[in-house]
Amino acid sequence: MFVETAVIAFVIYRVYMAISDTKATEIVGLLAAAIVVYLLCIVLQLDVLTAIIRLFAVPFMMLLCVFYHPELRRAFSSSFSRKSRFFRGQQATGDQIDSILNACNILVEKKRGALIVFPRHTDIQSILDSGTRLNADLSSTLILTIFDHDTPLHDGACVVQGGRITYAACYLPLSEQRNIKATFGTRHRASLGLAEASDAVILVVSEETGAISLSYNANIYYDLSTDTIKKTLLKLLSYRDVLPDEPQKEAQSAEGESV
Template sequence: MNLFITIRFLDVLDILLVAFLLYQLYMLIKGTIAFNIFIGLFLVYLFWLLVKALNMELLGSFMGQFIGVGVLALIVVFQQEIRRFLLLIGSNHQVNKLLGMEKLFSSDKYKSASSQQLKLVIKACENLARTKTGALIIFAQKSELKEFVRTGEKINARISDALIETIFFKNTPLHDGAAIVIGNRIVAARCIMPITENQKLDPKLGLRHRAAVGITEATDAIAVIVSEETGKISIAEGGELHLNVSVIDLSNMLEKVFLESNDDV
């Protein structure tokens, strides 16, 4: 009897890839309702194994039918998490650069925002914060957010601090919802954003902050929020919310994301 087990390099790679995928799955559903659903499905699966071990044929047959459509059920239940996982892969800058996907699928419809235009955005956020005027500005990156642009009023105007402040002025019909910025254009306003299901967020946070986290979970966009209650500026990126950032931090982050990424193209 051979007591030695041969472990190939591919076996180790297989284990590492599975571990990586499980970790990414955990990070995507952590703190969301989907995590509780996943635990529930896992407990149902363990119960089914117990039923099979005890040879309970009727209950085992019934649960077998349920388990049989498990993959389809998982796709339906976890569609947002699957979308976020695919987005994580598709929006990876290094992977796209390596495969040449950026040049293949890039759009030249919108020119990149200049340093001066980003300064106008920052100036507008600073003025909105000073007057405690609520605002939600979405900055698109690789995705043009077309499905979200359709939910609002199309503007397609050049970036201007005065225009941004006018959009979010309380008495204007456009102040509710989000303004979407693509490249050097304010494309639309009063756009409807998806609301996050992240249960770890502070319950005191309003719909603007939850919508900002929601859109950055579903896409590669960056969201800037100005609180109507406190006048504080916050940033959401990749489903993570950074509260009470300074104007300097806001400036550094936007310039790092947009100006440096434009230099790579």
Template sequence: MIAAATEFNKIIAYLSEYLGIKTVWDVFRIIIDITVVAYCIYLLLRFMKDTRAFQLLKGVFIILLIAFLANLLQLSTISYVVTAFLQVSPVLLVVMFQPDIRRFIENLGTQTLRELFSPRKKTESREINAMLDEVVAACTLMSEERIGALIVFERQISLGEIIRTGTIVDAGVSTQMIRLMFEPNTPLHDGAMIIKNNRIHAAACYLPLSDSLTISKDLGTRHRAGIGVTENIDCVSVIVSEETGNISIAVDGKLKRKYTADVLKRDLLRLLVTDPEDSGKGKINKLLGRKGREQ
């Protein structure tokens, strides 16, 4: 018993010396240090969940495991190849996932300390509710009339770069106004409508096209644009197909199709009126996974 206590004291003394613990403040300093690092890792993983970057991260762990086993078993050729790859991988990661890295930093920049460390309560804004009623009614009408439409909702990240490519409108949201702007062969028909602060802020805006190879071949430029803008910016887009009349939602580079009016209103409300915790990618993907079909 005495020997065990002695060994335990030696371990405590070793850890105290290794961590530089001399006072009570040193203990609090280490706890704060570990807590901050752990929370930053949590934020990063929450942001990356169900994204291309998260899939790549799992691949990196597999490569690290291969490198460990190669060194353990003294497989020199495999070890050399894996080590060479790992040396250039940081540069490759930055180049390949620059949009994801930029969006993560932008999300941190737009959240207050209160939002980062304590989730807000959900608030269902009357203005957003009324605005979505008009949008859903317009989308349903255009779906029946086979009129193509692309509507993008700004969230926390500004769509300033996208807005500059179009025409400033600054009008209230109404079914008639949306229907009129997407009337074929009119100046504002082509491009996307931007809704910002519950108002039609701009129209005829150009969006970046998605280059994803997983997009169905029966989807045209309008759908690729709706998906593409959500790959690069934290926003939500609604697409009405001119050919089929199907209504779709794109968010975080993922597309869900064949929405009914009720489900469209419900999902848009949850995507646009939510707390920071629910705005994570995993929450959004689960939400959109309930209804609609995969692309």
């Protein structure tokens, strides 16, 4: 009995940890409500309602899995996938983040776009394999060079790991959501796609609007100030300089609604 209880408790704990930071928590609420209604029907001996619930239980579960597929995939991928071997070296200084943001502001002035990926726990080796390995010191100059239209590395995302630019020209998966704002271009859709499939943080510079945004947890936080982006990166990447609040500006969710 003790072993069974321990196993069940462990499974419940892992499932909870997998979905605790995602929209999949909504599933828990729906399932809990359904179970409560089902138990009440049994206690009150409402045989017809009990039979109906049993009849629609499986289709209901299938609909939940289909509707929340992106969130479930990201949640369980983040929890159970092999830990990224680079995350332990992901510590960087505020000065390095300043260098990145300085480059982004220059790119805005030049009307050029950029995608910069900060991996966290989820393994994104397939994304890294799609690009070109650099393993170079992080600097504003290098970022500007990578995203210059005359260089072969500008098409795609660069990856920052351990305070270094490790890869460039990486291709990101496009978001599977169909009702994203029409004003979002390929870069925003790609950043959101990776934010849906992993727990990585993606910085986006819009070539058209000049907005600098962050994508993470299957959301786009659009057109943030450089100060807000720095504080958010310090928090999300487990840097210990500061522990700020979440961005307060309008956030574009994966479903295309303001949150």
